[in-house]
Amino acid sequence: MNDLTRSEAVARLTNTQITTKRSCQMNPVMRLLISSAVILGLWQMVVVIFEMPSFILPAPAEVFIKLIERYDVLLKHTWVTAQEILLGLLLGLSMGLFFALQMLMFEPLKRWLLPILIASQAIPVFAIAPVLMLWLGYGIASKVVMAAIIIFFPVTTCCYDGLRNTPTGYLDLAKTMGASKWQLLRYIQLPAALPTLASGIRVAVVIAPIGAVVGEWVGSSEGLGYLMLQANARMIIDEMFAALFILAVLSISLYFITDKLLKKAIPWENQ
Template identity: 50%
Template sequence: MSEFQRRIVRGLVTAILLLGAWELAVRGLKLPSYMLPPPSRVAQVLVARADFLLTQAGITAYETVLGLVFGVVSGVVLALTLSVLPLARRYLLPVVVVSQALPVFAIAPLLVLWFGFGLSSKIVMASLIIFFPVTSAFYDGLRRTDPDLLDYAKLVRATPWQTLMLIRVPAALPALGSGLRVAAVFAPIGAIVGEWVGSSQGLGFVMLQANARAQADVVFAALVLLAAMALLLRATVDKATRAMTPWQSEQA
């Protein structure tokens, strides 16, 4: 059995144990479904409203993927800019740090006001949440290039551009991969927050409406789809980053 298969088996066993404990706890304590529905009730909702929930999940997934793409591209560009331009480090780096200190919910209404209730505000929100992990990880990797490699570049009289693209960037790819894995987990959060603030579709809108109607089973059904989306995105990004850095050994 490969390591990937072992991870799947461990995840399934853990999920079954947790779901079983959840079901027994809800039935044993006789909790009302509007407070905490059992997993069996959530499964019924997923089956009964599959078409509607999957359609809304597709909208959120579309927003998430676009936000991830734009966030990664902007993060990579900003990290490269900070690494090669001292003036940019002096003036842009504090702004980047301060931007992450602002609560997401505080700026979400402004983004809706600026970009409207459509797709744009959700993409911007997702991009803002994930671009900092990408920027931070990649920039840190670029700064920590092996000094011996930089000395070799000077010895062979490589230009700054050649040093950056042939030595510093490849050496920083493992760090970029770590940032991408973190970004893949946070990307759906940005889309959901944007849908909570202003939207008429998507899983965030579904959860907001269901919560107002005390339909906890629908909320949990949407959360299940959101978790599945995050896991799939994380697995896809993890596979892509491993292909990007094939020299790194696979770890458990």
């Protein structure tokens, strides 16, 4: 009887701990909503307390009204910027993976490629943008390349570090079993590098919009960056904030979607 009572007590205590743990864990979407509500509340307080004029800092309600009034225009420019970001991510990830593999497979080539990697980050994006406009025109191509350049370094370095730091025990075991260089890369090094590459992809998703918007600022006739410049020039500050808000939502959504997909694709990432 005492053993049964003790077992029941342990079971109840375990269930209570699990319930408490689950109640303490908050859904990421709920955390995002609460954070957004706090930011909007602080924003409204600043406008009210300091009596900020709308041409300097519009209230959140004014920005929301502008979102509704100009939703068709905002949607059109959002679609353009979204294409630039997604295509830039695809190009930048492909370039980063290719360069990382080349540096791994051909070690002497690393000495030649490393200066290119450093130069891609050392030169300010505002200095590169006019050159890209001259070469590729004012269309979407220059913005895609700009987004790709800005993510090229983190993706390449993360992928290369992951490939290079594969546990030697795995490699030695595979070599003793007669694995070829291609089999080592495909079955051991690439899977081992995926968690590190995932970190680079998360960074890339966050900074890729910077490249696209900078390209739109330098020269464009569409996109959220172009819309922000036009609204600022005409002192339509609430529209500028509306475009900025959409850009933030777009970037945050893209990050969470990417994070979710990476966790599904790489279940061993946190192990």
